């Protein structure tokens with residue numbers, strides 16, 4: 001083998017090293033992934049370590065002072081409550097909505113292409129923009145009250161600080177509008193992976209639409225749905241700019257509080273502690289995600 | 302069984318209703334942003350575009366910081382695009398073409414990084430950047446956004462390269478191509494649209510990201526960061542104009558990327 | 572044109588424990604058409620890819636036209652190849668696909684056009700030159716892959732199951748066309764298939780592979796007729812060769828075979844195996860069969876054995892019988908219109924020179940001198 005390297009190589013440059021030197025260098029794929037690995041370690045792992053330091057060390061050694069300040073803040077528990085409420089109420093509605101949309105598209109109505117396009121546009125709309133879009137509707141002299149006025153109904157201050165229910169509803173509608181498209185594409189992609197045969201076979205055997213949905217389609221869609229649930233949970237935890245745009249900080253959410261501690265109160269330590277709370281909950285969701293992948297490797301996509 | 306036309310009509314009606322829910326807010330923000338200041342002060346607001354004007358939009362564009370923020374957004378977005386491709390495409394290639402030890406853990410690592418909330422990165426990164434002099438530069442935001450886009454870039458490009466069979470590269474080499482020529486003449490032309498989609502994804506992610514950009518900068522705001530940080534003391538007209546400025550690129554992006562949406566968000570972003 | 576000499580090629584894939592090719596040696600003469608045939612996973616593709624330069628052997632050498640090419644990359648070996656998946660480039664038109672090898676070798680434009688045109692004519696692709704592969708049928712894509720391979724005038728043409736993705740009728744048609752085409756070109760060809768009929772019909776010589784080794788190589792008829800081991804006889808031919816055990820007995824000076832309760836005459840050279848058991852191999856078409864009891868009644872005329880019909884399959888050109896002889900199942904080819912039904916009794920015999928003998932232990936052909 002060794003003499004091959006010395007062979008005259010036609011006219012072309014010997015741009016290939018002699019095959020299989022016994023002393024192997026770093027394997028090519030490792031070289032190829034190394035930059036991304038270094039980059040992500042530097043920007044994911046390192047900041048996480050720094051965050052722990054920020055949250056738990058004061059001027060003189062370890063301290064729980066920042067954590068205590070965080071918990072003692074009057075907005076903390078409302079923020080936890082609203083964030084949890086948002087997840088618990090929004091996500092089921094969102095999934096029902098997305099499933100309905102996907103099943104409607106599966107009926108192949110006319111203009112399905114146009115519908116799909118319009119329904120997924122929010123994929124690329126930022127949460128801040130979504131908040132501003134709905135602000136034009138819900139604000140006191142906005143479009144909703146204008147319509148009500150045209151109808152002869154008195155307007156309502158939807159976003160006023162002492163109307164928490166409508167404030168929360170406004171945030172929820174805006175999130176439903178913005179973030180359902182993500183669930184939709186996951187479900188549509190999942191549906192595409194399901195051969196029509198099963199569905200048709202079930203129909204041949206006399207199953208009604210609802211029976212087919214319940215016993216044929218949904219079970220096969222389960223991996224996609226589970227993945228979407230976890231992803232949406234992690235993202236919903238981070239809801240922030242929508243509420244900011246609609247309500248200022250009248251409706252406290254966890255990430256919004258982090259922003260306030262950092263930006264308005266200039267206390268990065270408490271902000272870091274809050275960020276770690278968000279991280280903790282996200283990691284719980286991610287752990288569920290990983291377990292899911294182990295059970296359904298096909299869900300990785 | 303119901304009559305087929307009744308069923309089709311019901312489906313159409315439902316589709317139209319959903320479409321109205323999705324499209325009407327977009328129409329309204331455009332209407333608000335393109336109304337004159339005077340008509341925005343009227344109540345009830347006109348629901349039809351009877352009084353269009355560029356007054357609100359141009360006032361927004363003339364406000365302090367908006368044009369520089371727009372330029373910053375552009376710079377950060379392009380920087381994120383280039384950097385995430387530079388770092389991500391080789392990794393995607395490795396995932397698509399090689400079996401190597403550590404491949405599984407690496408993929409898990411990629412998936413895990415998606416679970417890390419932006420806020421967890423931003424706060425400590427601000428501290429790290431402060432000490433390294435990167436704080437309040439577009440580079441800092443670019444680095445953050447690249448980190449956020451990278452896992453998706455790697456997974457999309459891996460899927461794209463898997464779509465070009467190894468056979469074809471080998472055929473090219475049999476017929477006289479060097480490995481580099483085979484890559485350039487066979488793989489690149491077929492992978493280009495998919496890689497372009499990944500690039501657009503990175504750009505849009507950066508264009509939309511607001512929290513990290515706000516925390517990592519003071520003066521070098523990106524557009525969303527600028528809008529967010531001036532939100533509480535700006536008039537409604539300014540906010541509506543900002544909303545439209547942020548929504549418009551989304552329409553364009555989705556129109557360009559329709560073919561790849563399912564791949565990007567549906568399959569790969571799982 | 573060039574000959575291919577493969578010596579002692581060993582290849583073990585990183586992921587696996589056993590050898591994909593195990594010390595394979597093979598010579599293909601200049602202009603010869605050699606077919607590698609064997610069951611799936613026996614190492615045919617691996618061997619072909621090592622000749623092509625797409626896989627590096629652990630040890631052993633490949634020479635093409637007297638040149639040691641073992642360490643050379645594929646592009647410097649002057650080989651060309653048709654892939655099982657065709658591997659034509661979907662982003663190029665048929666014209667560019669066929670001309671790819673010439674363009675890579677910087678053949679001048681006019682010459683390139685001329686040669687692409689000629690190859691397209693040979694494969695009846697003239698009307699499709701400006702289409703993309705996605706606009707072609709499976710058969711047309713296959714032709715493009717062949718055209719791309721022949722247009723470069725390589726020293727050696729390699730083909731890896733080029734017909735296996737076509738439906739049965741097209742496969743038969745292309746087999747004939749391919750044979751004609753390669754004859755015309757006279758290029759040294761190494762052709763891989765798992766289809767024994769394809770191997771028999773195409774090859775000047777056929778190499779039957781098993782478990783990473785070449786079990787036997789020879790002209791199709793020689794390999795078909797005198798398999799070196801039971802595996803080869805069982806792999807080639809449809810139906811495959813029948814095998815059943817028998818005892819060799821001497822009657823006077825003449826050896827005889829005891830099959831169940833009957834005795835069959837045996838060729839003289841079996842004398843050396845007297846009183847040992849052997850494995851008898853016989854092809855379906857080499858068994859004589861009759862529905863009438865042989866003239867003097869069973870047993871009176873030595874060599875006729877009674878068998879019970881289990882299945883009757885008319886194939887048009889013949890009737891294929893599955894019969895039970897003693898405890899062994901045999902396939903027997905009867906003339907068309909042969910009157911037999913399941914559970915009928917028929918009588919069989921075979922000329923001694925049509926019988927092949929194998930060692931029951933090693934499954935290798937008995938040395939018959």
Ligand SMILES: Nc1ncnc2c1ncn2[C@@H]1O[C@H](COP(=O)(O)OP(=O)(O)O)[C@@H](O)[C@H]1O
Pocket residue numbers: 584585586587590591609610611612613614615616617618
């Ligand atoms: N890339 C590979 N990695 C690991 N093992 C392989 C690879 N390619 C083939 N093999 C194994 O090597 C053996 C021979 O394969 P191959 O040459 O493809 O057989 P054939 O073409 O005769 O079907 C098989 O056992 C197969 O599983």
Ligand SMILES: [Mg+2]
Pocket residue numbers: 615616
């Ligand atoms: Mg093979």
